[in-house]
Amino acid sequence: MTDALWYLGRGTGVVSLVLLSLVVVLGIATRSGRPLAGMPRFAIGALHRNASLLAVLLLGIHVGTLLADPYAQLRLVDLVVPFAGRYRPLWLGLGTVGLDVITALVATSLLRHRLGQRSWRAVHWLAYLCWPVAVLHSLGTGTDAGQGWLRGVVVVCVGAVVGCAGWRISEGFGARPGRGAGDHSGQSTVVRQATARSGGR
Amino acid sequence: MTAQRLHIDWTRCDRRGSCAELLPELFAEDPWGYPLARDGSREPAVPPELARHAKRAVARCPRLALRLTG
């Protein structure tokens, strides 16, 4: 039984990491304000939200099974207070930090309309802290740490997120092409050039 | 009963485009991607049959730039 819990805990941990990486990628895609893979923009936002809720669910199972597993030596206090654990405290602590930040991210997002844009945004930037913490936690804590397959998964996740983050901070990120000119048939070069000069913004 | 209207906070709008996608009956897009009310008004009126979609557009705007009044 404890073996089953251990496998479940590790398995959901890995899937959570993959999902979290996907969530970050989708978050950047949402922020870009561009359609993706044929999906309209509102759908990308919805996908980002749903993926994050799924990630939270899996994270919940990950934490729950490890709490139940005596081998993991995980206590309730370790879910909130980092670096005080019994088993690999540093790496576990990173997991705690990640969990706490994700809780804040999701809670503020669910209450976004009540909190207002500024407060929500301030907390949401922590996502860029949360994800590397999750990666380090995965590499350091689990008993699969040294395994090739895990390393491969991490490499793919890191590649995707770092690639997207690089695009996020690049110059081209903000310049979104405008849609058609509506009723007006054909823009003059003046309009196009002036639009480009103002950065499209 | 006064119709509900959609108030746009132009200082927040960043042409993310969700509103034009979720409420194509009310919004087109201008050449720069910003929402353009099809009825030409400052705050487009929301007919009752679109109320549900308008609420969704308000909830889904990534910049919280939309508000339903009335």
Place this chain on the structure above:
Amino acid sequence: MTAPALTRPRLLGGPPGTPFAGVDLASHHGRHGPLPAAAGLVEAVRAAGLTGRGGAAFPTWRKLATVAEAAARTGRDPVVVANAAEGEPASRKDRTLLRHAPHLVLDGLRLAASAVGARRAYLYLPPGYADGMRAALAQRQGSGWDRLPVELVGAPPRFVAGEESAVLARVEGRPAVPADRLRPVAESGLRGAPSLVQNVETLAHLALVARHGSDWFRAAGTAEEPGTFLATVSGAVARPGVYEAGCGVPLAELLSMAGGPAAPVQAVLVGGYHGVWLPGSRLDTPVSRAGLAPFDGAPGAGVVVVLPDGACGLRAAAGIVSYLAEASTGQCGPCRNGLPVIAQEFAALATATRGSDRADSGSADRPVDPARIDWLARLVTGRGACRHPDGTARLVGSALRAFDGEVRRHAAGACTEGSAA
């Protein structure tokens, strides 16, 4: 309907050109009498029909009543703000009032504060006027004339800095840019408190209505638009300056107060940079909302700029449109993107072309179509936190109509001013 001629200026009485001539509280007392009580002020202002002189012409009594009612309802202490920002480049009337009648303005501020129950007041003023106003305030405090604490707040020299929500933002210590508003500032303004933001000229009129009553106020102007207003007349006139006239004064009479046109009049810009162009043949137009409505305009803050024959109206307008595009605070997409394009197209239109033979080409590869400018102007109208794009669109549309002859001349490669570009 002709308005009765103004026999004696009401607001400006001191000798012109004397800096801060009206700082002397004693002479202010001598001229206008003591500070009256504020009892019954809102009713008197309503009967007088005083409207805002900052441009929007909102009924003053209604603003006062809204602030007072909101304060009573919410239990929040209201505030009053005297707005002398005068970001309009062609306007000098507010500065003139601060120079020549600061006590009249401060009396109005004091009375308005009493009427709405405010214990805090602010004076939002352009650079260079703080010292003079501080001296005036010191006189009032020292002599016991008026102990209302008035905080001076510097207004940046920007066009939109005088917009109501921009004023309150600056008073709150934030940049003077307009804000998105769901409710009027009279209900919820400075940090949520009911806020009365009033142009200094309106306050000056208010101070006189409190002393002389509504009948006296209505002795000038028209029945629908009573009272006097300050006009800043500039351009091709003999004596550019600030002049006081009754609402509804014929434009020609206003120009003759300023010494008359210096040259035959081609067109007159009425209402400032967000106003409309009247053709030189329509100088009989009364300067009032009713008189200017057929031109889709309004007196605004009383700015009048005269364009003489021989000047290119398109070039004059293009300069204004470029200024307005630069004046955008950049907060709102349609304004930030649309106004520069309108300015650029208008500038191209203002440059005489010779068909395909363009000396300064490199931008448009085909002649600029005024219909496209009109379309852009309509595109930005009503789509911003403030009315800057709307006002710019109004000016642009009016210029295209008023100078359509010039547009045709430019299309044929000629220009009233002779040389191309």
